[in-house]
Amino acid sequence: MSVKTPEAKPVHKIVELVGSSPTSWEDAARAAVETAAKTMRDLRIAEVTRLDMKIEEGKVVAYRARVTMSFKDND
Amino acid sequence: MSVKTPEAKPVHKIVELVGSSPTSWEDAARAAVETAAKTMRDLRIAEVTRLDMKIEEGKVVAYRARVTMSFKDND
Amino acid sequence: MSVKTPEAKPVHKIVELVGSSPTSWEDAARAAVETAAKTMRDLRIAEVTRLDMKIEEGKVVAYRARVTMSFKDND
Amino acid sequence: MSVKTPEAKPVHKIVELVGSSPTSWEDAARAAVETAAKTMRDLRIAEVTRLDMKIEEGKVVAYRARVTMSFKDND
Amino acid sequence: MSVKTPEAKPVHKIVELVGSSPTSWEDAARAAVETAAKTMRDLRIAEVTRLDMKIEEGKVVAYRARVTMSFKDND
Amino acid sequence: MSVKTPEAKPVHKIVELVGSSPTSWEDAARAAVETAAKTMRDLRIAEVTRLDMKIEEGKVVAYRARVTMSFKDND
Amino acid sequence: MSVKTPEAKPVHKIVELVGSSPTSWEDAARAAVETAAKTMRDLRIAEVTRLDMKIEEGKVVAYRARVTMSFKDND
Amino acid sequence: MSVKTPEAKPVHKIVELVGSSPTSWEDAARAAVETAAKTMRDLRIAEVTRLDMKIEEGKVVAYRARVTMSFKDND
Amino acid sequence: MSVKTPEAKPVHKIVELVGSSPTSWEDAARAAVETAAKTMRDLRIAEVTRLDMKIEEGKVVAYRARVTMSFKDND
Amino acid sequence: MSVKTPEAKPVHKIVELVGSSPTSWEDAARAAVETAAKTMRDLRIAEVTRLDMKIEEGKVVAYRARVTMSFKDND
Amino acid sequence: MSVKTPEAKPVHKIVELVGSSPTSWEDAARAAVETAAKTMRDLRIAEVTRLDMKIEEGKVVAYRARVTMSFKDND
Amino acid sequence: MSVKTPEAKPVHKIVELVGSSPTSWEDAARAAVETAAKTMRDLRIAEVTRLDMKIEEGKVVAYRARVTMSFKDND
Structure with a gap:
């Protein structure tokens, strides 16, 4: 079936966050995931x-x- | 100042949409922008x-x- | 099942055309599609x-x- | 001279075939060429x-x- | 014949312009070409x-x- | 403020010249710069x-x- | 010395495993190494x-x- | 379902062999395949x-x- | 102002260290940073x-x- | 020890030949090797x-x- | 022998300097080397x-x- | 016309030399060219x-x- 009027659909979304922790990269990464999960489902x-260090x-x-x-x- | 507890902040977001129009790419692209603008500010x-054609x-x-x-x- | 005699099958075909129009890229691209459609199905x-301009x-x-x-x- | 109406001309065509033979790559490749030659001139x-093997x-x-x-x- | 004194000749020039239009990319691109044509021959x-949108x-x-x-x- | 009519502005220009000297690359390069400086400011x-040699x-x-x-x- | 009959020797082997742990990437990676070590020497x-997270x-x-x-x- | 203890699974294996024959690349490659088949199923x-020559x-x-x-x- | 005599200034320095720890990558990386900090300011x-494992x-x-x-x- | 006068030594040589045969790529490649061997030692x-076909x-x-x-x- | 406590060793260092001279690139480069040699051995x-010119x-x-x-x- | 027996022709040759001089890159490069010219025509x-320095x-x-x-x- 053909398209009749202008329309649009999302196709891709990429989100990056930087998590930070005084003790481990696991904690830093988990903080990033939990922050993202507040506004994104699934x-x-x-x-x-x-991975870096401040x-x-x-x-460190x-x-x-x-x-x-x-x-x-x-x- | 150093970070004391795990925390995270977003750093980058990329969104892609495909707009579609029976008459022009300008209409197709504008539809994509207007759809994105419903949920994103600034x-x-x-x-x-x-650019392609169905x-x-x-x-076409x-x-x-x-x-x-x-x-x-x-x- | 194994192959017994030499044989061949097509796996990929790429065709490029350049369409041209005095007024718009939509017309130019549509001309390319319609020319290709004369000899290709599906x-x-x-x-x-x-995209360029002469x-x-x-x-222009x-x-x-x-x-x-x-x-x-x-x- | 300038273009007056939409028009299109082919510029490039790439065709790939996979030939197959129980005995040699030369036979496999020749089968691919002869199959292509049935519908293409020049x-x-x-x-x-x-090159691979099944x-x-x-x-093999x-x-x-x-x-x-x-x-x-x-x- | 060999070169006797220092000399230089231009070999390549690339110019980029951004055209802009409230209605179409064709108008935007044509404006870019016409601006370039004021100072360049041939x-x-x-x-x-x-292509983008403001x-x-x-x-848009x-x-x-x-x-x-x-x-x-x-x- | 939005753009109202088609307009264009240059954004980038790249110029290449080849300088040549019988004695050194410094002389060759300086000849290229001085040739370019005749028509370009700043x-x-x-x-x-x-770098090559004839x-x-x-x-040489x-x-x-x-x-x-x-x-x-x-x- | 020249080769007289068809023969073959291995030249390279690459193995990838994904380790997984509820608590740390160190545990996940160690699990991968220990699994690989069961069948490979040296x-x-x-x-x-x-590194990723489920x-x-x-x-997480x-x-x-x-x-x-x-x-x-x-x- | 979530992962409870560290565990690992293989995800990818790449094996390379060099086969060699005094008469043809087909023989050389077949020797490589047959050597690999001794220890790998499927x-x-x-x-x-x-492809090279000694x-x-x-x-040759x-x-x-x-x-x-x-x-x-x-x- | 122009340069009158030959002179030089550093523009970039990249230092790599490999830290190592029997227990975690955090310890390994921290050891690398602290070693570098002995001779570098700022x-x-x-x-x-x-990241790898011995x-x-x-x-491991x-x-x-x-x-x-x-x-x-x-x- | 330091270098006192201008001097030069070869560091790398790459030679490519195309061999051709009516029957096989082995014959074609062997012809290329034997042609090269006439003027090169070692x-x-x-x-x-x-690999291609005329x-x-x-x-073919x-x-x-x-x-x-x-x-x-x-x- | 295995590693028992966290430790680190340098593995690579890259230093870049820009030398400058009113007369030649040889002088400019030599100035860069001599500046680097003040703090680095070997x-x-x-x-x-x-290479560029101001x-x-x-x-120039x-x-x-x-x-x-x-x-x-x-x- | 078709090829009847195996034959080969050279298609490409790349030669690299490193020239060296105590005073300039021009001298170093000229030495490389003159060394190459002893065995190659045209x-x-x-x-x-x-370019580097010892x-x-x-x-230097x-x-x-x-x-x-x-x-x-x-x-």
């Missing part, structure tokens, strides 16, 4: 796309994990 | 990342534009 | 892979769209 | 773009050659 | 290298086309 | 993108430097 | 090639590590 | 990823085929 | 560019993190 | 970098192999 | 990774060479 | 593909130029 997989005066003060979630959006 | 630029019985029945909007998310 | 999608004496004399159709060939 | 060069119960039962022919289409 | 082809308050206010012209410079 | 940086009868007869200048064009 | 290094109802239920081991195979 | 496809005193003494088999491993 | 961010007799004996620090050097 | 390995009137009239030999040159 | 090779009023006022030194750091 | 262009005790002791000559070989 998250299944969250990939870690960068340093102050020669000491935060482990940070960049977390990427990619999915179809039918809202 | 859109400034929308890039066209693919064909039925040898005729829809011009389609894939539109990508990328921005910081501070919601 | 076209469903045609992607635009290049210029004469500082004026043609909008041109390169259109690519890719599909399985079982003729 | 083939000059056919490039091999993949295996059954630990034995077919040598297969993917053959790509690329040319201008002025039909 | 333009033959102008390629579209980016958005205000959720509406401008269709924009980035146009690239590349040529030998013998001025 | 050159700040010129990058060398290729050879005749087994001897010219050192050549391809020089690329890239800048915003607001003429 | 593992020396295991590289992490992907999510259920907005919570598993930390997963993809582990890649690459080595010469002389069995 | 091989279906083997791709040729390099040379001694200006003569062996035709060699590097063969790559990639598959899921559920052992 | 470290702010340290990125993890590789294996002995089928067991060390978690290792390659850490990269990149910065301007004005010493 | 060839050890010759890699096949392209076609006349829909028939030649199997062709492009063969690349790369080596240090200390002549 | 430099053996310095690669040129960019321009004022259409004249400095030849600049970006020099990269990469080495193992065992301090 | 050199026309020689491209510089790497360092001893913190001083040689400027080195890697020079690449690529051409058809019809010997």
